[in-house]
Every structure is written in C-alpha cells, then in structure tokens.
Amino acid sequence: MRIDILTLFPDSLTDVLADSILGRAQEREYIRIEAHQIRDYTASKQNQVDDYPYGGGRGAIMQADPLYRCWEAVCDQAGGPVHTVYLSPCGHTFTQADAIRLSRLENLVLVCGHYEGIDQRFIDECVDEEISLGDFVLTGGEIAAMAVTDAVCRMVPGVLADPECFEEESHFSGMLEYPQYSRPAVWHGREVPSILLSGNHKEIARWRRKQALRRTRLRRPDMYAKLDLSGKQDQKLLKEMEEEDRARTGNPEAMGAGE
Secondary structure: OEEEEEEOOHHHHHHHHOOHHHHHHHHOOOOEEEEEEHHHHOOOOOOOOEEOOOOOOOOOEEOHHHHHHHHHHHHHHHOOOOOEEEEEEEEEEOOHHHHHHHHOOOEEEEEEOEOOOEOHHHHHHHOOEEEEOOOOOOOEOHHHHHHHHHHHHOOOOOOOOOOHHHHOOOOOOOOOOOOOOOOOOEEOOEEOOHHHHOOOHHHHHHHHHHHHHHHHHHHOHHHHOOOOOOOHHHHHHHHHHHHHHHHHHOOOOOOOOOO
C-alpha cells in the first residue's frame, strides 16, 4: 500500500512515520509513505499557497491551484485518480472500521489543511471524503494525517507480526480491550489477577472477555448497546457480572459500578 500526504510540513511527518513499526514495514516494502511539499507546486515566485478569503474574515485560505497541482502529480505517478481524504474538523469521525476499509486500498492520498482551511473548489473536485479525529480543531492536518496513516498502515497484512496483534484490541471487535499486566507479579502492593498466572488459557480467555464486556459497558455504553450478547457464553458472563456487582455494592442495578 502507498500513502501520499500533501502538506506544508513534510519533515514533521517523515521523521515520525519512518520510525519503529512503520519504518520497518517500509523497509520490507509492505507500505510506502511519501510526504509532498505543496509549496513546490505553486506558480507564485514567493512560494505563496494562501490568500485572503472572499467575503472577508480573519486568516487566510489555502488556494486550490497549488493543492491541485500537487494532487495531480501524485495521481499521475499512480496512473490515475487516487482515493483522496481531506483531514478536516467538518469530516466524519475516524473509526477503526475506517482504518480497516482504507487499508484495503492500493493507493491513498491524505490532504493536510492549514490556516482557516482550503478552497472549497479543490474539495469539490478532488476529495472523496473528509475525516476528522474528533470534535476539536488542530492548527493543521499533520497530526491527524499521522494518526490516520498509523491506524491504516498497521492493518495492512505483514506490517504487524500476526493478526492476533490487533484482533483483541479496543474497537477492533466492537469492545474496549481488557486490562493488561506484565512483570513483576506484585507492584506497589498491587497484585496481578491470579487467573493470569494460572496457565489455564481457556479460563484466561473467559476472564478477558468478561473484563472487556465490563469495561465497555462502563466506559462506552454507546458501543456496548451495539454488541450482540445473545450467545450462551456471554449470557453466563453477564449473569456473573450482575451477581458480582450486587455482592460488591448491594445494589441490583449497579452493574459495572465502582470499576
């Protein structure tokens, strides 16, 4: 998979995305990440890529033409139009499902805005979808582009050692991940749950499922409401959780309280 990022600050991206897991994945040619300097494609002798907005207002707007020239050069290299995402607070909120969907593409373009945004005409002509990291505003799209690139690339086959590296992570299965522990077995008087030291993998898997259900219900009731918990194992786990919560709180409606 290849990801091309259109940006005014390419060095800030390449320094991060060329390191660690993504760096090794690029060396092994599972993925390729290229950052393109938009200023290289402006017709302005001053390398200007922004101007005042029509209709007035504070700040400046990134012009359509430099963005288009940069985007066109990337598409020419790819042999045709490439699925293009604009990182924007006006976009839909990025999810794990988006990461999986985008990871199946052969080529992807990410556009980093700056200033007060970019000319709408470039969006209308070249952008396939707008994506936001959440209900907040950043000074530029670079941080969002790095987050999306990381989330997408780790879903590409070969980038992580094994699918098990992500299949039980938060959001992949529709739940939050269970608590994790490492050595030592006792730290600051806090002990690792004994089941994790038992070597009984069936019971460990059952404990992890229960903890994931409990954590999701408590912290993300919106996600919990979408889960299909009609299976016998989940029904048993839910009953156990209710009994445990009643024993701890004395309140029959307090499932998950105190976690």
